[in-house]
Amino acid sequence: MEIVRPHSHRNLFSSNDAAPAPTIPLYRSAPPLEVRLEDFESFAIDRLRVLKGISDGLSRGKKPDEMEKLVSELWKVNMRHQHASEVLNKDIISHFVLRLVYCRTEDLRKWFLSMECALFRYRFRFLTTEAQRAIMDEFDITCKAVNIMEFESIKEKLGQVARSMGQPLPTGDAIFYKVPFEDVPELVAGRRVLLSQGYAYVAMNQVVSLVATLFRSQLSKTLILTNSVYICCRKWTSSIREQEKHRLTPIVEALCSSYLGPDFSQPKEYAEISLKDIDQLAKTSFPLCMRHQFDKLKEDHHLKHGGRMQLGLFLKGVGLNLDDALAFWRAEFSKKVGLEKFEKEYAYTIRHNYGKEGKRTDYTPYSCYKIISSTPGAGDHHGCPYRHFSEENLRAALSRMGVNSRATEDVMNKVRNRHYQLACTLTFEALHGVPCDAGINHPNQYFSDSQKILHPKKDSST
Amino acid sequence: MNPQQESDFDSGALKPYYGKLFPFADMFKWMSYGHDGKHPGCDQSYFGRREFSFTLKGDFYLRFQSYNNVLELENSIKDKCPLKIDIGPVYTVDPAKRHAYAQSDNSVFTPVERELIFDIDMTDYDDIRYCCKGADVCLDCWPLMTVAIKVIDTSLRDEFGFKHILWVYSGRRGVHCWVCDGKARRLTNEQRSAIAEYYRVYKGNENSHKKVSLTGGALHPFLATSYTNVLKDYFEKKLLTNQNLLATEERYEKILSMIPDESIASELRGRWQDNRRSTSAKEDINVVRWEQCKQLLQSGKHKAQGLRRCVEEIVFSYTYPRLDMEVSKHMNHLLKAPFCVHPKTGRVCVPIDPNRCDEFDPTTVPTLFQILEELNNEGLRADVNGAEWSGTSLGNAVRLFRSSFLEPLQKACKEEIERSYNLKLQQSKNSIGW
Numbered sequence: 001m002e003i004v005r006p007h008s009h010r011n012l013f014s015s016n017d018a019a020p021a022p023t024i025p026l027y028r029s030a031p032p033l034e035v036r037l038e039d040f041e042s043f044a045i046d047r048l049r050v051l052k053g054i055s056d057g058l059s060r061g062k063k064p065d066e067m068e069k070l071v072s073e074l075w076k077v078n079m080r081h082q083h084a085s086e087v088l089n090k091d092i093i094s095h096f097v098l099r100l101v102y103c104r105t106e107d108l109r110k111w112f113l114s115m116e117c118a119l120f121r122y123r124f125r126f127l128t129t130e131a132q133r134a135i136m137d138e139f140d141i142t143c144k145a146v147n148i149m150e151f152e153s154i155k156e157k158l159g160q161v162a163r164s165m166g167q168p169l170p171t172g173d174a175i176f177y178k179v180p181f182e183d184v185p186e187l188v189a190g191r192r193v194l195l196s197q198g199y200a201y202v203a204m205n206q207v208v209s210l211v212a213t214l215f216r217s218q219l220s221k222t223l224i225l226t227n228s229v230y231i232c233c234r235k236w237t238s239s240i241r242e243q244e245k246h247r248l249t250p251i252v253e254a255l256c257s258s259y260l261g262p263d264f265s266q267p268k269e270y271a272e273i274s275l276k277d278i279d280q281l282a283k284t285s286f287p288l289c290m291r292h293q294f295d296k297l298k299e300d301h302h303l304k305h306g307g308r309m310q311l312g313l314f315l316k317g318v319g320l321n322l323d324d325a326l327a328f329w330r331a332e333f334s335k336k337v338g339l340e341k342f343e344k345e346y347a348y349t350i351r352h353n354y355g356k357e358g359k360r361t362d363y364t365p366y367s368c369y370k371i372i373s374s375t376p377g378a379g380d381h382h383g384c385p386y387r388h389f390s391e392e393n394l395r396a397a398l399s400r401m402g403v404n405s406r407a408t409e410d411v412m413n414k415v416r417n418r419h420y421q422l423a424c425t426l427t428f429e430a431l432h433g434v435p436c437d438a439g440i441n442h443p444n445q446y447f448s449d450s451q452k453i454l455h456p457k458k459d460s461s462t
Numbered sequence: 463m464n465p466q467q468e469s470d471f472d473s474g475a476l477k478p479y480y481g482k483l484f485p486f487a488d489m490f491k492w493m494s495y496g497h498d499g500k501h502p503g504c505d506q507s508y509f510g511r512r513e514f515s516f517t518l519k520g521d522f523y524l525r526f527q528s529y530n531n532v533l534e535l536e537n538s539i540k541d542k543c544p545l546k547i548d549i550g551p552v553y554t555v556d557p558a559k560r561h562a563y564a565q566s567d568n569s570v571f572t573p574v575e576r577e578l579i580f581d582i583d584m585t586d587y588d589d590i591r592y593c594c595k596g597a598d599v600c601l602d603c604w605p606l607m608t609v610a611i612k613v614i615d616t617s618l619r620d621e622f623g624f625k626h627i628l629w630v631y632s633g634r635r636g637v638h639c640w641v642c643d644g645k646a647r648r649l650t651n652e653q654r655s656a657i658a659e660y661y662r663v664y665k666g667n668e669n670s671h672k673k674v675s676l677t678g679g680a681l682h683p684f685l686a687t688s689y690t691n692v693l694k695d696y697f698e699k700k701l702l703t704n705q706n707l708l709a710t711e712e713r714y715e716k717i718l719s720m721i722p723d724e725s726i727a728s729e730l731r732g733r734w735q736d737n738r739r740s741t742s743a744k745e746d747i748n749v750v751r752w753e754q755c756k757q758l759l760q761s762g763k764h765k766a767q768g769l770r771r772c773v774e775e776i777v778f779s780y781t782y783p784r785l786d787m788e789v790s791k792h793m794n795h796l797l798k799a800p801f802c803v804h805p806k807t808g809r810v811c812v813p814i815d816p817n818r819c820d821e822f823d824p825t826t827v828p829t830l831f832q833i834l835e836e837l838n839n840e841g842l843r844a845d846v847n848g849a850e851w852s853g854t855s856l857g858n859a860v861r862l863f864r865s866s867f868l869e870p871l872q873k874a875c876k877e878e879i880e881r882s883y884n885l886k887l888q889q890s891k892n893s894i895g896w
Contacts, residue, residue: 163680181622182649185656191682195660198623198645305788344521377664378586378673378784 023131024123025088026138026215027095035093044101046078047094051115058118059369059441061419071122103227113220121212136207139214146176146201154194158201161194170203177202177210184210273319275328281318285450287424287443288385288397289371290314296381301336306374306382308346310366312353317365317444322354367442368421386411386420403430475830476803480540482850483833485801485860490532492868493549495644496875503883513550513557515796516542526557545805548796551576575648576793578624578641578657581786582610585635590780592705592713597806599635599824602704607637608819609696610783613688614639614661615816621684622657626871628863629814631827633804637814638797642871644878651792658790660684663782674778676771689774693781698752701780708751711735717755720776723769726758800863803830812859815866828855
């Protein structure tokens with residue numbers, strides 16, 4: 001792909017005027033196209049709107065059918081082009097530009113990878129059977145169909161799997177694909193396939209999951225490759241062609257920073273909180289997930305690893321510095337395990353969270369999305385209460401927080417429809433008496449929004 | 463272990479253990495995965511990229527230790543005399559030199575291989591065992607570990623197709639599992655998570671009371687076979703009576719709370735409160751009550767959707783393996799090496815034969831002091847192999863490690879190296895063709 005200057009008005013994509021049959025390119029190699037600099041940026045922004053929309057939809061806990069509608073809507077609005085023949089080029093160019101933008105750190109890669117895969121997955125569903133089959137051919141899946149003999153021998157067990165998911169029994173002409181279990185981690189994790197001797201038997205209606213995994217691993221590999229190429233390019237541009245730097249680098253850099261939203265790794269508005277205020281703050285401004293863990297910690301003088309991470313990083317984001325954090329955890333844990341054991345076994349992870357041990361990564365507080373998708377087990381108190389509590393326990397917890405019974409019913413309604421973040425938003429509104437239009441996406445956002453309402457003066461002075 | 467022994471433990475006893483008994487050569491052969499040979503396909507750097515970590519006296523923790531050969535490993539362990547040895551992943555580069563690669567931000571230093579590991583700890587079962595709590599285990603609760611080994615081992619072999627699986631007693635209250643097939647060592651974190659999730663039945667945390675929820679019109683074949691082949695028998699023949707699961711009001715209430723139909727629960731409650739005195743002494747009260755419970759739940763009268771699974775849900779809650787998920791999900795999790803000695807119990811982390819795990823008794827696992835005494839009695843008589851351990855009770859453990867795990871593994875590794883070498887040779891021949 002070659003980038004040309006904006007003033008060179010060449011007709012770039014006129015080779016084929018007939019509208020191409022709808023399909024999804026697999027982005028295996030960058031196209032030998034010339035791209036105008038303004039297209040380079042505007043195509044990328046259009047695609048980013050789609051990806052950002054998907055990301056918002058997922059973190060709001062939208063159900064698969066709602067997501068399907070959302071993605072189709074986002075794609076239609078953002079990815080069209082006045083020339084039908086150029087739709088495919090726009091798709092390909094925008095993907096490769098964003099690949100360049102998002103290849104540069106582990107976090108960016110991860111976000112881009114998940115969103116592109118989600119996009120791929122929903123677009124795959126919209127395809128005609130022939131187009132789906134063509135993509136399956138690209139990934140060498142079609143040849144892995146199970147033959148009649150083998151099908152007969154495992155028919156009963158396949159039926160059992162189908163019934164365990166509440167689906168109808170496979171009929172005689174049902175097609176199953178036999179693939180290494182490593183290729184369908186999602187289906188394995190959900191116990192949605194039959195496994196035998198290292199192979200998974202994937203039903204036709206599950207193929208999307210297989211294709212998406214193969215797409216994902218292909219993209220993941222090329223992203224790392226893109227990054228090394230990008231680093232080389234940057235070295236090259238800075239040393240040999242000074243002017244290149246002014247053309248591409250600013251665009252690339254602006255693109256990736258503007259759309260991810262704050263990650264609350266650095267407390268901003270309220271630079272520091274002190275240890276003596278923490279009990280009060282927990283009562284007024286902690287979201288339920290953090291409040292619950294905080295109370296449990298005070299009660300049991302212990303939290304398991306998942307809880308220490310979730311609460312610890314939240315407190316860090318809120319502005320508790322390392323020394324105070326150590327003092328805070330020490331005060332509780334030493335009551336149960338003793339001072340010596342605390343220093344030996346637990347202080348390390350706290351310093352680790354603050355980037356003072358091990359890899360020295362400064363860890364960021366968990367977002368709602370991450371918390372909701374966590375899987376707390378026996379003895380754990382982390383996770384999202386709206387998702388992981390039983391109804392009774394959630395009701396009790398809400399009433400302890402001071403949510404009145406009418407608001408509680410509204411919250412429970414959202415919970416029943418699996419809108420956990422909306423449930424949290426309603427709790428926020430009930431406790432603060434102020435609407436929260438943006439919704440709750442991050443426990444630290446809950447905290448800072450709450451503080452803004454409770455101390456409006458302090459906010460305007462900073 | 464008595465306090466005197468405990469204080470002798472690190473100063474006196476570990477030195478001769480590492481000096482004369484610890485099977486360094488076997489550990490090295492294992493961790494080399496065939497790359498210790500003379501074959502041109504061997505990767506000589508392989509063992510040197512493996513992380514070892516030591517816990518030393520005074521709780522010093524040494525991470526990222528690495529060794530190029532068995533002699534370096536042996537000398538370092540003899541010298542440092544660690545209370546505990548942990549094994550980490552194989553990295554892209556020698557972990558001891560990781561800082562040299564740290565400048566380039568291109569993440570050169572990352573794990574590339576790691577056994578698929580499982581950690582099952584008795585403390586995770588504290589809500590369903592009444593014989594002991596926390597760090598203690600006894601023969602009444604140990605069957606929970608036996609169930610875990612049977613269920614997971616069978617599935618790893620039959621469903622996931624793995625062959626080289628090592629089970630190890632953790633020295634106190636649990637078991638570790640090492641899956642060592644090449645395919646297993648190269649799994650991504652996502653694939654590891656998927657396997658761990660596949661085994662997860664126990665859902666809900668401290669704040670939601672239903673721990674096991676089985677939905678759908680049938681059990682997945684894995685759960686169904688586990689239930690009929692292992693869980694049901696162990697529940698009815700061992701745990702029900704060992705743990706007296708229905709003997710007292712507090713305990714049977716816990717089971718009754720898992721029955722979604724209040725009328726059935728109260729009918730049972732009524733019967734059990736009444737017959738406290740009238741039960742015949744011959745039959746075990748737990749067995750009688752379980753039969754009543756099953757009969758009522760499975761009788762034709764109650765065909766309600768939720769009840770169909772209830773008997774199974776109870777059995778799963780009280781028997782199904784509970785894995786420490788985080789250990790299995792990530793490549794860079796450390797796990798204690800086999801043949802370490804647990805510093806609190808003095809017991810050696812010996813391998814367990816999954817085919818005979820019923821016979822395994824954690825209370826008779828040899829302790830360090832027992833082995834050292836045997837060594838003294840044995841005198842300086844070394845056997846033909848020259849191995850000091852062969853006459854001690856450690857001998858059986860090392861022999862089991864070799865015959866059931868190491869030898870088949872080495873054979874498979876050599877074949878794999880040969881195969882991939884020939885493939886590479888073929889490819890380079892073809893490419894020279896121009």
